[in-house]
Amino acid sequence: MGRKERAREIISRLSAVISDPVTELVHESPYELLVSVILSAQCTDERVNRVTPALFRLFPDVHALAEGSVPEIRQLIASITFPNNKARHLSGMASKVVTEFGGEVPADLQLLETLPGVGRKTAQVVGGAAFGIDSMPVDTHVFRVAHRLQLVRPSSDTPDAVERDLRRVIKAGELSTAHHLFILHGRYRCTARSPDCEPCVLRNLCPQWQAVRLLPEPMTGLSRNKGRFWCGTRKHYVDHTVPRVDRAGAQQESCPRCGSMNLFDCKTGRTLRRVPDVRIGDMGFGRPDDRKHAS
Ligand code: SF4
Numbered sequence: 001m002g003r004k005e006r007a008r009e010i011i012s013r014l015s016a017v018i019s020d021p022v023t024e025l026v027h028e029s030p031y032e033l034l035v036s037v038i039l040s041a042q043c044t045d046e047r048v049n050r051v052t053p054a055l056f057r058l059f060p061d062v063h064a065l066a067e068g069s070v071p072e073i074r075q076l077i078a079s080i081t082f083p084n085n086k087a088r089h090l091s092g093m094a095s096k097v098v099t100e101f102g103g104e105v106p107a108d109l110q111l112l113e114t115l116p117g118v119g120r121k122t123a124q125v126v127g128g129a130a131f132g133i134d135s136m137p138v139d140t141h142v143f144r145v146a147h148r149l150q151l152v153r154p155s156s157d158t159p160d161a162v163e164r165d166l167r168r169v170i171k172a173g174e175l176s177t178a179h180h181l182f183i184l185h186g187r188y189r190c191t192a193r194s195p196d197c198e199p200c201v202l203r204n205l206c207p208q209w210q211a212v213r214l215l216p217e218p219m220t221g222l223s224r225n226k227g228r229f230w231c232g233t234r235k236h237y238v239d240h241t242v243p244r245v246d247r248a249g250a251q252q253e254s255c256p257r258c259g260s261m262n263l264f265d266c267k268t269g270r271t272l273r274r275v276p277d278v279r280i281g282d283m284g285f286g287r288p289d290d291r292k293h294a295s
Pocket residue numbers: 148149189190191195196197200201202203206208209
């Protein structure tokens with residue numbers, strides 16, 4: 001099955017189990033959505049939803065927010081990550097919307113990106129959810145799910161590269177839906193640390209799951225007194241390992257005597273082999289100041 005075909009099948013299966021693929025940020029207008037998305041950088045939607053009711057009571061529209069002071073805004077969003085920066089961005093965004101766009105949040109991605117605190121990702125989230133613009137903002141969940149399912153090239157290591165790859169395999173008109181499906185799947189099923197693979201509807205399409213299944217079963221009967229690790233290839237005990245990069249480019253541990261990567265921990269009996277996984281490192285996801293990788 002090619003990537004496009006797999007992408008179609010993945011979207012179809014996720015659609016069958018995720019009935020309402022929309023943003024979880026509670027909002028009633030493009031203004032409220034824009035504020036919530038700016039606040040959600042490196043913060044959970046749940047926490048954002050806890051602070052926005054009070055914020056929107058005091059600042060019900062963009063005009064009110066433009067008139068509010070940064071310390072006032074900061075106080076209301078104190079429990080959110082980066083409150084100082086975000087308060088400045090909200091204030092700057094509101095002033096610009098009022099002075100340059102007549103108080104209306106612009107329904108255009110490029111114009112949205114000119115607002116303080118709004119990068120490519122934020123603009124796309126708002127454009128997609130508030131104005132129906134077909135978009136594929138790549139956040140940490142979309143990034144991880146796209147890589148685990150190998151819908152993107154392994155070398156695509158930035159949100160922009162992942163977005164480009166996804167646009168090649170997902171049909172125009174389906175991008176926004178796919179974006180929400182991937183986020184919800186990543187948030188609740190295919191989580192970063194412990195993906196819940198057993199009930200996942202994508203199992204037989206998922207290279208990550210196949211790779212985990214191919215790992216050797218834990219060994220029994222190993223003696224911790226004879227060594228810390230057991231080399232399953234040459235059948236001897238060793239007390240330390242040597243780092244080695246495997247053919248897939250993943251960092252593994254190897255036997256210092258024979259170089260084999262077929263090592264087991266004598267305490268747990270588990271293999272030391274790792275299935276390469278894609279995690280977001282320090283890539284700027286959600287940093288409020290980061291204009292390159294979005295909000
Ligand atoms: S099988 Fe596991 S790793 Fe693969 S998509 Fe499902 S939850 Fe994620």
